[in-house]
Amino acid sequence: METLFKIAWRGLWRNKRRTLITTTSVFLAVFLALFMRSIQIGSYELMIDSAVTEAGHLQVHDSGFWESKSINDSFIYSESLKNKIEGAENVKTVIPKLETFALGSYGEMTKGFMLQGIIPELEDLRKNISDKLVEGRFLNTNDDGIVLAEGLAKFFKIGVNDTIVLIGQGYQGISAVGIFPVVGIIKYPIPKLNNFITYMSLSKVQEVFAPYHPGLVSTIVIDLKSDKNLKTEAKEINSLLGSKYEVIPWTIMLAEVVQQIEGDNVGGLIMLAILYLIVTFGIFGTILMMTMERRKEFAVMVAVGMHRGKLAIVVCIETLMIGLMGVVSGILASLPLLQYLYRNPIPLKGEAAKMMLEFNIEPIMPFSLELFIFSNQGVTILILAFITALYPIIYVNRFKILKAMRS
Amino acid sequence: MGVIKISNLYKIYDESKIPVKAVNGIDLTICQGEFTAIVGPSGSGKTTFLNMVGGLDKPTKGEIKIDNIDIGDLPPRKLIDYRLNNIGFVFQAYNLIPVLTALENVAFIMQLQRKGKKERNKIARELLETVGIGDKLDRRPGDLSGGQQQRVSVARALASKPKFILADEPTANLDSKSTNELLDLMLKMNKELDTTFIFSTHDQRVMDKARRIITIDDGKVTSDVRKNGSK
Numbered sequence: 001m002e003t004l005f006k007i008a009w010r011g012l013w014r015n016k017r018r019t020l021i022t023t024t025s026v027f028l029a030v031f032l033a034l035f036m037r038s039i040q041i042g043s044y045e046l047m048i049d050s051a052v053t054e055a056g057h058l059q060v061h062d063s064g065f066w067e068s069k070s071i072n073d074s075f076i077y078s079e080s081l082k083n084k085i086e087g088a089e090n091v092k093t094v095i096p097k098l099e100t101f102a103l104g105s106y107g108e109m110t111k112g113f114m115l116q117g118i119i120p121e122l123e124d125l126r127k128n129i130s131d132k133l134v135e136g137r138f139l140n141t142n143d144d145g146i147v148l149a150e151g152l153a154k155f156f157k158i159g160v161n162d163t164i165v166l167i168g169q170g171y172q173g174i175s176a177v178g179i180f181p182v183v184g185i186i187k188y189p190i191p192k193l194n195n196f197i198t199y200m201s202l203s204k205v206q207e208v209f210a211p212y213h214p215g216l217v218s219t220i221v222i223d224l225k226s227d228k229n230l231k232t233e234a235k236e237i238n239s240l241l242g243s244k245y246e247v248i249p250w251t252i253m254l255a256e257v258v259q260q261i262e263g264d265n266v267g268g269l270i271m272l273a274i275l276y277l278i279v280t281f282g283i284f285g286t287i288l289m290m291t292m293e294r295r296k297e298f299a300v301m302v303a304v305g306m307h308r309g310k311l312a313i314v315v316c317i318e319t320l321m322i323g324l325m326g327v328v329s330g331i332l333a334s335l336p337l338l339q340y341l342y343r344n345p346i347p348l349k350g351e352a353a354k355m356m357l358e359f360n361i362e363p364i365m366p367f368s369l370e371l372f373i374f375s376n377q378g379v380t381i382l383i384l385a386f387i388t389a390l391y392p393i394i395y396v397n398r399f400k401i402l403k404a405m406r407s
Numbered sequence: 408m409g410v411i412k413i414s415n416l417y418k419i420y421d422e423s424k425i426p427v428k429a430v431n432g433i434d435l436t437i438c439q440g441e442f443t444a445i446v447g448p449s450g451s452g453k454t455t456f457l458n459m460v461g462g463l464d465k466p467t468k469g470e471i472k473i474d475n476i477d478i479g480d481l482p483p484r485k486l487i488d489y490r491l492n493n494i495g496f497v498f499q500a501y502n503l504i505p506v507l508t509a510l511e512n513v514a515f516i517m518q519l520q521r522k523g524k525k526e527r528n529k530i531a532r533e534l535l536e537t538v539g540i541g542d543k544l545d546r547r548p549g550d551l552s553g554g555q556q557q558r559v560s561v562a563r564a565l566a567s568k569p570k571f572i573l574a575d576e577p578t579a580n581l582d583s584k585s586t587n588e589l590l591d592l593m594l595k596m597n598k599e600l601d602t603t604f605i606f607s608t609h610d611q612r613v614m615d616k617a618r619r620i621i622t623i624d625d626g627k628v629t630s631d632v633r634k635n636g637s638k
Contacts, residue, residue: 003511003518010506300502303463305491305519305567307484401463405502 004310008317011290019322022286026326027333029279030377033272034334037373040268042345042366044261050361051257053127055250056095056221058234060085063246065218066253071100071171071209075245077217084240085222090233092225095122096217098205102168102176104198106156113152115166115198117205117217126223129186129199136160136184143201145183151195153185160184171210178208189357222247276384279326284388287319291392298396299404308397315392323385327378341367411437411460411571411603416469418455418626429455430466431626437605439570442597444617445607452626453607454575460605461494461573462486473570491519495564495602497574501556503548509535509559510544516566527566534562538592554585558592565596571603578610590616 012019065073077096085094098117103110120139124130129147130138139147146164148156158164163181170176180200188194202217210216224233230249238247251258298311346365348356353363418430429452437443445453458464460471462478470477473493481489496502503512510531517527535541538558540551548556557577564572574593578586594616597604606613614620622630 002524003507003515006511007504007506014506296502297504300496300498301504302487303461303490304496304516304563305487307487307519310519402458 004314005317008314008321011294011314012318012321015290018286018289022282022322023325023329025279025282026323026381027330029275030327030330030381031334033275033377034330034338034373036268036271037377038334038338038341038367038369039365040264041368041370041373042342044265045368046361046364046366047257047261051250051254052223052227055253056126057224057227057230057250058222058237059248059250059253060220060222060237060241061218061246061248063244066246066248071098071169071218072173074098074171074210074216074218076213076215077220078215081220081241085220085237087240088233088237090224090226091222091237093122093126093221093223095119095126095221095223096202097123097219097221098202098209098216099218100168100205100209102166102198104152104156105165105167106158106162109156111152111155113149113196113198115168115200115205117200117202117209119202120199123199126221132186132188134185134187136182138184138186139199139201141201142203143183144180144204145200146180147184147186147199148182149194149197150185150187151191152198153182155195158182166208168209170208171213171216174209174211176209180204272380276380279381280384280388283319283322283385284391286322287315287388287392290318291315291395295399295404295407298399299401299407303401303405311396312393315396316386316389319385319389319392320382323381327381331374331378338367338369342369410439410474411435412472412475413437413460414470414472416456416459416471417467418452418459418464419467428626430459432469433623433626433628435621435628435631437571437603439603440597440601441603441605441619442594442617443603443605443619443621444614445605445621445623446609446614447623447629449609451623453623455626456623457573457575457605457607461496462490491516491567493570495567495569495572497557497560497564497572497577499576499579501548501553501560501580503556503559503563505548508545508547509540509551509562512548512559513562513566516563520567531562531566534565535559537596538562539588552585553580554582554588557581557585557589561589561592561596565600565602568600569602571605574604574606576608576610577606578608578613583612586610586612 062073062075082094085091096119100115101112102115103112118139120141120143124138134150136147139145148158148164153159156164160182163179165179166177168176188197206214206216222237230251234247234249238245241247301311302308345367348363348365356363413433413435416430416433417428420427420429431452433456445456447453455464459466462481466479470479472478476489478486478489504515507515510528513531513534514527517530522530532541532544535544538561540555540558543551543555548559551559578589581589590613593604596602606617608614617634619631619633621628
């Protein structure tokens, strides 16, 4: 094997310039592919992080809530229910909340919005809501106040320490009415959220919207330790809770995010395929020339007693070496750059930033250093190199010794 | 052992409209230790004959038996092994592997025979010293003269300890001095190792040194002369 490697390696460097050009083309393809995929995967990770922060990995609802979004499809959150959910191995945190719609009124102004009854400390820990405060403070566990999104505050022309009247339909048709002091105003970058979201403590929302059903919640948000098998986890937790409940992964709740990632990913893969196709033809051209100019040499080797299989190994090693040199140099060159960009993502400005904000995503161009990005490029190039090696492998197994010797 | 028995050997090329009989019914026996020159004009069928004897080409008809084994019956993989272990080749254009050094070229054959690294390097070194280029072991073919390359080629042919060596016009690209040195070397190997040498040649100097001269014309043996004292 050592001599076969020697023949292959030295064979490659017979025409240094040609081998260097081919290796460089592989290097550039790997470098560009890694750069491109790192940005893409980094963006997807950011989008997924954002989606999971908003919705959690899984949500438990009363069966039918996802369709109706009605407070009537709520359920009682108890310690035993919590324990059942936490019984699933992969569950990290379990956070209940009561979501409903209400009309707010201040002075002459009235507007509908979403009211989220939350456990402030837990919710803040997950979503860093207090970082978005532009005025006042965030809620406490048994707070009587309300936090408004900035768009709503502007609409009502209301500020901290003013009071707002809420009117809504409570659980099982009761009237839910109350007057609440505004304790804080938060700013969401997404206009849709900024004009629509309000927060109150869970206990207060339960008191106003379901006074006769203590512990009523519409949603339990579940964060998992690992998000690799969301559907399996959802099924497992659903089987623990029974059919009265529905357990929905974020990929279904925010299907448009998944679709956007998938669509973009396909586009990226098509670009990669075009890039690799060009590189494959480059490698093939070199291998074809190397084969053709050594027909006589191959014939002599077989004539003196070398099996064609061993000769096929030599040409295979040559091709894989070209691929390997390009892959290794491409990875080594891109790694420091990607490492830097991973730590210092490029901030976006202008329209691109606006567009990202609309999706509730931080306006940066993030990079990913996931191992699979590197391994995928390496394996792809080596597979393509092996495919290009098929021609010389077929040739060395079929050529006629005397005809090749006369070439 | 090492007897080559050729019976009723034909090679007919029928690729064109008129079939060409390159070898047209040759019957011959070549014994162990002979130093034989196959001579004849260009196109007489010498190279075709040697190629068939070396198992590089299939006869259209007839058989070539080496120690009673009909090499025409051997399947391709066995034929390659047979060539490796029984036949040494010396080509007109040397045909060394250009990316290997002189030592590696000779050792390569023994590696194909699965000999250990130490053993094959020792034998290769000895062979190259015997052929007179022990001081150029690490040179690649491109750095050697024609005569030196042909010496490496002879060492390579001897490396597998073959029963016989086929040499197709081995002196055609050599000057007089290199030719004489190569012939003396091959004679020495023939005597010391009792290796059978079969040449195709136009070269009078080779004919002068050969102990048996077989003349082929139009694919047929027209004369077969043994010199005095030859086997």
